[in-house]
Amino acid sequence: MTGGGSGIGRCTAHELADLGANVAIIGRKQERLDNVTAEIRDDGGTAASFNCDIRDEERVKEVVAEVVERFGGIHGLVNNAGGQYKSPLEEISTKGFEAVVRNNLTGGFIFMREVFNGYMKEHGGSIVNIIADIWHGWPGFAHSGAARGGMLTLSESAAGEWAEYGIRVNALAPGSIASSGLDTYPEHQRSYIRNSVIPRQPLRRFGTESEISAGIVFLLSPAAAFVTGTCLRIDGAAPNGRRWVLNGSNNNEAYNGFHRAQRPKILEGTD
Numbered sequence: 327m328t329g330g331g332s333g334i335g336r337c338t339a340h341e342l343a344d345l346g347a348n349v350a351i352i353g354r355k356q357e358r359l360d361n362v363t364a365e366i367r368d369d370g371g372t373a374a375s376f377n378c379d380i381r382d383e384e385r386v387k388e389v390v391a392e393v394v395e396r397f398g399g400i401h402g403l404v405n406n407a408g409g410q411y412k413s414p415l416e417e418i419s420t421k422g423f424e425a426v427v428r429n430n431l432t433g434g435f436i437f438m439r440e441v442f443n444g445y446m447k448e449h450g451g452s453i454v455n456i457i458a459d460i461w462h463g464w465p466g467f468a469h470s471g472a473a474r475g476g477m478l479t480l481s482e483s484a485a486g487e488w489a490e491y492g493i494r495v496n497a498l499a500p501g502s503i504a505s506s507g508l509d510t511y512p513e514h515q516r517s518y519i520r521n522s523v524i525p526r527q528p529l530r531r532f533g534t535e536s537e538i539s540a541g542i543v544f545l546l547s548p549a550a551a552f553v554t555g556t557c558l559r560i561d562g563a564a565p566n567g568r569r570w571v572l573n574g575s576n577n578n579e580a581y582n583g584f585h586r587a588q589r590p591k592i593l594e595g596t597d
């Protein structure tokens with residue numbers, strides 16, 4: 327479980343441990359990893375932490391070998407680590423674009439390849455790649471939208487190539503989830519999502535970390551034995567709400583939120 331030290335990853339690590347899995351918790355901040363590992367052990371589960379930046383190829387190789395040695399195998403991989411910063415597309419530097427792509431596509435690719443070569447090729451398994459609500463693009467997060475779109479097709483390609491090895495590969499796309507990840511954004515961005523984005527979505531609420539972890543657990547489990555090469559969208563039909571907005575509802579506030587060009591100058595900087 328990459329990114330297991332917080333938010334959706336932490337919640338999923340707990341859920342998997344409760345179900346009897348040995349959980350490897352991977353991330354950069356050791357204190358977070360230690361906390362989650364201790365929580366799981368206190369609850370009677372089995373977990374171990376591995377400090378690793380998913381973009382560090384050599385470290386990923388080491389971690390995969392360490393996990394196989396420690397637990398005897400890797401039956402499931404959840405590529406959950408990721409994140410980005412908000413920026414108008416034209417202001418994204420090449421360095422920033424590449425940093426976000428490396429965090430949300432290349433790192434996950436490295437993990438998938440190393441887990442395949444290090445264990446799953448011989449034994450099969452299930453891989454879940456966390457992406458985002460990227461349908462109709464991701465205005466404000468174009469670099470991450472591009473990376474997540476790449477992760478979606480990477481998942482589909484891997485599902486096709488690795489099916490013969492007994493490996494299933496799926497993506498999971500969360501919508502707006504009330505998690506520690508959302509807390510990393512500045513208050514004005516969070517309040518924009520809360521007050522202008524969520525009310526336009528069909529289910530009109532944030533999702534919860536446990537609603538995402540339930541989907542991850544399903545995709546990892548034998549209940550999903552015939553599910554591969556697809557994407558499970560857990561988003562309260564958020565993209566459908568966006569299409570409704572883009573098609574020209576009478577709600578100018580939401581419409582302006584997605585189209586800076588058509589937004590009055592006075593709203594500049596409010597999202």
Ligand SMILES: CCC/C=C/C(=O)SCCNC(=O)CCNC(=O)[C@H](O)C(C)(C)COP(=O)([O-])OP(=O)([O-])OC[C@H]1O[C@@H](n2cnc3c(N)ncnc32)[C@H](O)[C@@H]1OP(=O)([O-])[O-]
Pocket residue numbers: 408409410411412413419421422423425426429502506507508510511
């Ligand atoms: C919204 C709701 C839905 C989404 C929810 C979630 O995803 S929840 C999950 C939420 N959790 C997260 O999103 C957390 C994870 N996010 C991150 O760790 C970072 O956003 C990262 C992916 C860029 C990696 O960073 P890193 O440590 O590898 O890289 P670095 O710091 O060395 O930067 C490299 C270059 O990127 C550029 N640049 C970077 N930041 C900014 C900025 N704010 N402004 C402008 N530009 C920025 C800059 O060019 C910089 O180079 P420079 O000019 O400094 O020489």
Ligand SMILES: NC(=O)C1=CN([C@@H]2O[C@H](COP(=O)(O)OP(=O)(O)OC[C@H]3O[C@@H](n4cnc5c(N)ncnc54)[C@H](OP(=O)(O)O)[C@@H]3O)[C@@H](O)[C@H]2O)C=CC1
Pocket residue numbers: 328329330331332333334335352353354355356358378379380381406407408409410429433456457458459499500501502503504505506507508510
């Ligand atoms: N919350 C939401 O609304 C949505 C979330 N998502 C995605 O779901 C995933 C989980 O998000 P969430 O739990 O909300 O957010 P968090 O920010 O709490 O989780 C992201 C985790 O990834 C880890 N991480 C980030 N970059 C790296 C890296 N380079 N190497 C190793 N670990 C890394 C972080 O730990 P550390 O910093 O210690 O390394 C952190 O534990 C992310 O990919 C996020 O983008 C997608 C759509 C919506």
